Amino acid sequence: MTEANTVDATLRALLADVLGLGEARAAALTDDSGLFGELPEFDSMAVATVLTEMEDRLGILIDDDEIDGEIFETYGNLLAFSLRKVTD
Numbered sequence: 001m002t003e004a005n006t007v008d009a010t011l012r013a014l015l016a017d018v019l020g021l022g023e024a025r026a027a028a029l030t031d032d033s034g035l036f037g038e039l040p041e042f043d044s045m046a047v048a049t050v051l052t053e054m055e056d057r058l059g060i061l062i063d064d065d066e067i068d069g070e071i072f073e074t075y076g077n078l079l080a081f082s083l084r085k086v087t088d
Contacts, residue, residue: 004083020041
């Protein structure tokens with residue numbers, strides 16, 4: 001499994017757990033799938049939990065100044081951000 005595949009699988013599991021989406025809904029997310037503002041489960045409170053879980057599960061550190069709304073617009077944006085952080 002490539003690093004990108006590992007990050008993708010970890011991120012999907014994280015969203016399934018934190019948002020209560022279940023494995024099937026998380027697996028169905030595409031790069032264009034909307035997150036914040038599109039999924040009712042993904043509210044402002046969930047953002048903080050998702051960021052904390054990303055740090056824990058991916059072994060990364062996320063600075064406050066790195067976060068903007070664009071990251072949470074789509075699954076593809078969140079995945080791209082995660083991949084950049086893992087490879088930093």
